[in-house]
Every structure is written in structure tokens, then in C-alpha cells.
Amino acid sequence: MSTLPPFDAGFGVYVHWPFCASKCPYCDFNSHVRFQRVDEPRFAAAFAREIAHQAEMTRGRTVGSIFLGGGTPSLMQPGTVAAVLDAIAANWTVAPDVEVTLEANPTSVEAGRLRGYRAAGVNRVSLGVQAMNDVDLRALGRLHSVEEAMHAVETANSVFGRTSFDLIYARPGQTPAAWAAELDEAIRRAAEHLSLYQLTIEPGTVFERLRDAGKLVTPEPEVARALFDTTRDVCERHGLPAYEISNHARPGAECRHNLVYWRYGEYAGVGPGAHARLVTDSGRLALSTELSPEAWLERVETVGHGIVETERLSPEAEGDEFLLMGLRLTEGIDPERFARLSGRRIDQARLRELRAQGLVESLTDGRLRVSREGFPVLDAIVADLAA
Ligand SMILES: C[S@@+](CC[C@H](N)C(=O)[O-])C[C@H]1O[C@@H](n2cnc3c(N)ncnc32)[C@H](O)[C@@H]1O
Ligand SMILES: C[S@@+](CC[C@H](N)C(=O)[O-])C[C@H]1O[C@@H](n2cnc3c(N)ncnc32)[C@H](O)[C@@H]1O
Numbered sequence: 546m547s548t549l550p551p552f553d554a555g556f557g558v559y560v561h562w563p564f565c566a567s568k569c570p571y572c573d574f575n576s577h578v579r580f581q582r583v584d585e586p587r588f589a590a591a592f593a594r595e596i597a598h599q600a601e602m603t604r605g606r607t608v609g610s611i612f613l614g615g616g617t618p619s620l621m622q623p624g625t626v627a628a629v630l631d632a633i634a635a636n637w638t639v640a641p642d643v644e645v646t647l648e649a650n651p652t653s654v655e656a657g658r659l660r661g662y663r664a665a666g667v668n669r670v671s672l673g674v675q676a677m678n679d680v681d682l683r684a685l686g687r688l689h690s691v692e693e694a695m696h697a698v699e700t701a702n703s704v705f706g707r708t709s710f711d712l713i714y715a716r717p718g719q720t721p722a723a724w725a726a727e728l729d730e731a732i733r734r735a736a737e738h739l740s741l742y743q744l745t746i747e748p749g750t751v752f753e754r755l756r757d758a759g760k761l762v763t764p765e766p767e768v769a770r771a772l773f774d775t776t777r778d779v780c781e782r783h784g785l786p787a788y789e790i791s792n793h794a795r796p797g798a799e800c801r802h803n804l805v806y807w808r809y810g811e812y813a814g815v816g817p818g819a820h821a822r823l824v825t826d827s828g829r830l831a832l833s834t835e836l837s838p839e840a841w842l843e844r845v846e847t848v849g850h851g852i853v854e855t856e857r858l859s860p861e862a863e864g865d866e867f868l869l870m871g872l873r874l875t876e877g878i879d880p881e882r883f884a885r886l887s888g889r890r891i892d893q894a895r896l897r898e899l900r901a902q903g904l905v906e907s908l909t910d911g912r913l914r915v916s917r918e919g920f921p922v923l924d925a926i927v928a929d930l931a932a
């Protein structure tokens with residue numbers, strides 16, 4: 546992949562749908578279960594207002610990618626998705642080849658809405674399959690079976706040119722051999738992209754309580770490492786190499802939206818609990834919106850946006866974020882861009898040390914990247930390089 550000039554990592558728009566049919570025991574994303582009907586037209590109107598507000602702050606941008614995430618956006622009616630996409634097109638210029646991804650849960654009900662999403666303008670779908678065996682799907686609290694999920698994957702593959710699905714590995718009791726078999730099956734079903742996340746026990750989740758009570762045991766670090774290596778090896782062998790720690794794609798099929806984040810591009814973020822990074826005359830702003838869906842709605846309806854936090858990032862903070870994002874990518878980072886953003890240079894003595902330990906590699910074009918050995922200790926490497 547080519548080296549990008551500064552600030553030319555693209556512009557994306559993230560839209561957060563904060564509702565789910567049930568709460569998975571491992572999940573700490575901003576998702577809520579509501580038993581009353583969600584007033585979708587009211588949400589669509591609020592999304593349009595928040596879109597207009599952030600478009601005002603980013604005049605002249607061309608939208609290269611749109612991502613509807615959640616929560617479970619596949620609970621939205623196709624008409625609501627169409628209204629959101631129309632509002633984006635009415636407020637920004639949209640690139641003719643824009644990537645429009647929607648995250649969907651693979652139940653049969655949701656698979657039935659996929660054609661409606663395509664008609665609304667979605668051109669890529671990411672399905673949350675999570676496991677390729679029913680026992681683990683139940684343990685993860687999922688509402689679908691493997692068979693149902695594979696049916697949804699087939700439907701998605703036939704409706705959209707571009708699809709992806711997510712799996713979670715390093716589940717309790719999972720061996721590298723069992724994971725390799727699941728992965729083989731997943732790759733057979735996958736079109737061009739797979740997101741493979743190592744299970745993390747997040748604070749405040751049911752899984753955290755179970756772990757603390759000794760009722761849930763995740764793999765030891767050596768096993769987790771072996772599972773990570775299995776992931777890399779199997780995917781590479783089948784032509785889906787990793788382009789980021791957890792993301793694998795056929796060359797050219799990388800998720801453009803993800804690349805905006807990891808190449809430290811610019812993105813708007815609308816809906817409850819969305820994050821944005823906007824480049825303004827006074828620097829890069831980190832924005833986040835109200836988390837509670839109801840409070841977000843009220844705020845948008847009264848003040849025209851749901852933003853509750855605005856921070857102008859210092860050059861130092863920008864440098865830290867740039868490293869944290871970019872070093873997740875196998876293409877690595879351009880140290881010159883780090884210098885321009887942060888006003889600092891990477892300490893050469895420290896870099897030599899990390900290279901000698903085999904954790905960081907220098908590429909021929911001057912870029913730096915974290916090695917396979919380095920990924921499990923990425924945070925420590927970033928802290929070291931940013932110091
Ligand atoms: C926020 S979810 C939204 C997608 C959709 N609602 C679903 O569950 O299918 C995005 C992805 O994050 C991953 N994820 C969520 N919590 C995780 C955890 N604790 N550890 C690892 N991966 C996680 C899952 O693979 C999930 O598909
Ligand atoms: C595929 S998961 C990413 C999982 C995990 N964050 C990772 O990087 O491994 C995508 C989820 O991240 C969240 N997300 C992505 N972009 C976001 C944004 N701009 N603001 C808030 N949440 C976002 C949404 O919950 C979305 O479902």
C-alpha cells in the first residue's frame with residue numbers, strides 16, 4: 546500500500562444505532578434493549594439534524610465511506626437507513642464510489658431486510674457471526690444458530706458485492722486445533738473480508754462477573770498467543786492476510802471505513818455515543834455525543850446536536866493517537882507524519898532497542914511497523930515510542 550500524504554486518509558461518517566434485541570454478556574458497546582417500539586421517524590429526523598451540524602463544521606469534504614454500526618443497525622427499517630443516507634448526501638458531497646457498510650446480526654429476520662438495505666444505498670454488509678459452533682454461540686448469548694448465520698452469509702453474499710463477518714476467538718476452553726477447524730470453515734464461507742477478535746473481558750459486563758466468580762476461564766496468555774498465530778497462518782494461507790491486528794481481507798478488499806480510523810483520517814460521528822475526529826482551523830477536535838438514546842434525542846431536538854464533549858487535541862495527543870491507530874496496521878506508519886502531527890521525533894535509541902528485540906520493523910520506504918511478535922504488546926510499544 547502506498548504512503549499517504551498528510552491529512553489525506555479520507556473522510557468517513559459513522560452512524561450509531563444504539564438498540565439490540567438482547568444484550569450479549571461480553572459486550573460493552575453502547576447498546577440498549579427496549580421493549581417499547583423505537584420511534585424510528587423521530588430518530589431519523591434527529592440523525593438528519595446532527596448530520597447537518599457536523600457537516601457545517603466540515604464544509605467541502607467528500608465522503609468516502611459511511612458506516613452504520615451499533616448496537617444492531619439491522620433492526621432499523623430500510624426506510625430509516627434510506628433517510629439517514631439521504632441526509633448525508635444532502636449535506637456533504639458523496640464520492641461516486643462511496644463504501645456504505647451496515648452491521649447486521651445474522652438472524653433470519655434480519656437477513657430478510659438485506660435487499661431493502663441495498664435499495665436504500667448500502668453496498669457492504671458486516672455480519673456478527675461470532676462462532677462456528679452452536680454450543681459456543683449459546684455461551685456467547687447469541688440469538689442465532691450456525692445454520693441460520695450461514696444462511697444469512699449466503700444471502701448477504703448474493704445481495705451485496707462486498708461482505709464481511711466477525712468471529713470472536715480465545716473463547717473459554719478453545720484449543721488452537723478447534724479454532725483452526727472453525728476458521729477453515731469460516732474462510733470457505735467468507736467472500737473477501739473477516740474480522741477476527743480475541744475475546745476481551747470488558748469492565749461491567751456479565752462475563753466480567755462470571756470470571757471474577759471463577760465461573761469463566763479464558764485461555765492462558767501462551768494459548769492466546771498460539772490462537773493469534775493460528776489466525777494469522779490460516780488466513781494468510783487462504784489468501785486473506787491480516788491488514789490490521791484483527792482484520793483480514795483479500796488484497797484490495799480492506800474496509801475503507803476502518804482504514805480512515807487507522808490511517809488517522811477524519812470522521813464525523815452521529816447518533817448516541819458516537820465519536821468523531823474533525824480537523825478544523827483550530828486543530829483536530831475529538832467529539833463525543835450523549836450516550837443515552839433518549840437523552841441524545843432530547844438534546845438534538847433542543848440544541849441541534851448531541852455533542853457533550855469537545856476536546857481540541859494537543860500535538861502530543863495527536864501524535865499518541867496516530868501511533869496507537871497506525872501501528873495496528875501491517876502497512877505501519879510514516880515517521881515523518883508523526884513528526885508533523887506531534888512536533889516530536891521518534892527516539893532513535895529506543896527504536897533501535899525495539900528493533901533489536903524483534904518487536905518493530907523498519908520498511909525500505911522508511912515506514913515503521915510492529916512485527917507479529919510485537920502485536921501482543923502493542924500498547925507498551927506505543928507508550929515507548931511516544932515517550
Ligand atoms: C459492537 S458489535 C456490533 C455488531 C452486531 N451488533 C453483532 O453483535 O453482531 C461489533 C463486533 O465487536 C466484537 N466484540 C464485541 N464485544 C467484544 C468483546 N468483548 N471481545 C471481542 N470482540 C467483541 C464482535 O465480534 C462484534 O461483532
Ligand atoms: C467492528 S467493531 C470494532 C471492534 C473493536 N473496537 C476493534 O477495533 O476491534 C465496530 C464497532 O465499533 C463501534 N464504533 C465504530 N466507530 C465508532 C465511532 N465513530 N463512534 C462510536 N463507536 C464506534 C461500534 O460499536 C461498531 O459496532
Ligand code: SF4
Binds near residue numbers: 617
Ligand atoms: S455484541 Fe452486538 S448484538 Fe450483542 S449486545 Fe453488543 S452490539 Fe448488541
